[in-house]
Amino acid sequence: MTSLDWNPYARNCPTRELLNRIGDRWTVLIIGTLNDGPRRFNEIARAVEGISQKMLTQTLRALERDGLVTRTIYAQIPPKVEYALTDLGVSLREPLKELELWATTHMEQVLAARLRADQAPEQEQ
Amino acid sequence: MTSLDWNPYARNCPTRELLNRIGDRWTVLIIGTLNDGPRRFNEIARAVEGISQKMLTQTLRALERDGLVTRTIYAQIPPKVEYALTDLGVSLREPLKELELWATTHMEQVLAARLRADQAPEQEQ
DNA sequence: CAGTATCCCCAGCGATACTG
DNA sequence: CAGTATCGCTGGGGATACTG
Numbered sequence: 001m002t003s004l005d006w007n008p009y010a011r012n013c014p015t016r017e018l019l020n021r022i023g024d025r026w027t028v029l030i031i032g033t034l035n036d037g038p039r040r041f042n043e044i045a046r047a048v049e050g051i052s053q054k055m056l057t058q059t060l061r062a063l064e065r066d067g068l069v070t071r072t073i074y075a076q077i078p079p080k081v082e083y084a085l086t087d088l089g090v091s092l093r094e095p096l097k098e099l100e101l102w103a104t105t106h107m108e109q110v111l112a113a114r115l116r117a118d119q120a121p122e123q124e125q
Numbered sequence: 126m127t128s129l130d131w132n133p134y135a136r137n138c139p140t141r142e143l144l145n146r147i148g149d150r151w152t153v154l155i156i157g158t159l160n161d162g163p164r165r166f167n168e169i170a171r172a173v174e175g176i177s178q179k180m181l182t183q184t185l186r187a188l189e190r191d192g193l194v195t196r197t198i199y200a201q202i203p204p205k206v207e208y209a210l211t212d213l214g215v216s217l218r219e220p221l222k223e224l225e226l227w228a229t230t231h232m233e234q235v236l237a238a239r240l241r242a243d244q245a246p247e248q249e250q
Numbered sequence: 251c252a253g254t255a256t257c258c259c260c261a262g263c264g265a266t267a268c269t270g
Numbered sequence: 271c272a273g274t275a276t277c278g279c280t281g282g283g284g285a286t287a288c289t290g
Binding site: 040041042045053054057073077078079080081 | 271272273274275
């Protein structure tokens, strides 16, 4: 017990790296749209409300780089590019689904707690 | 099918709100340290490597506001303040654990894919 | 010990314009 | 259609100093 044991909250632990990877505004959402099969660039853009072209490109490139998504170019005019989850990407969907499930079943409680906290008179005893 | 159906990737969907909530640099890590029971402020600070005092306070306040964490002050000198997960917070641990499990079992593949992508000669045909 | 209060920087992101 | 390039802002967050 010299506390040299692995600290899961240390810098560079896998969890932290994953968080760096998916903890941005768009990654999880984009992965979600690819759940039901390959999608074209603009299909994803339409599905993920509010995303800019720049961020969609950037995030897709990062996902491709990390082996979570494939990019397939069809040589035709106008261009057609399809994005699809790799097996690795599909495997990541599982925990993400759990998270979405939690969100749909519990976020209301979170929001309610937030309202209560905001309305509570400043308790200065 | 007027596409007024609920779009899970739209603004203000629960998933998106959860992502806003936990998709920052510290929240998930802090919740993780509270997994095994209540912790004092500086205990958390030590466990979560690299966090600043400001961000720890700020994140804990947000967690408390959202009903995920309780804050208990013991009237003594020097001060002792303990943070603990609420039932709601504990329930969130479940999906987060799945995520951590994925991280420990798959992040190596992600990192390997990244290296491969970076070393690959620019394929310009 | 457990915080507040300030200052300040930079990277994440949006907006816009252009292209094969 | 599916991008690239550039500009510019803003707010997330670090560093530091101070306090009950």
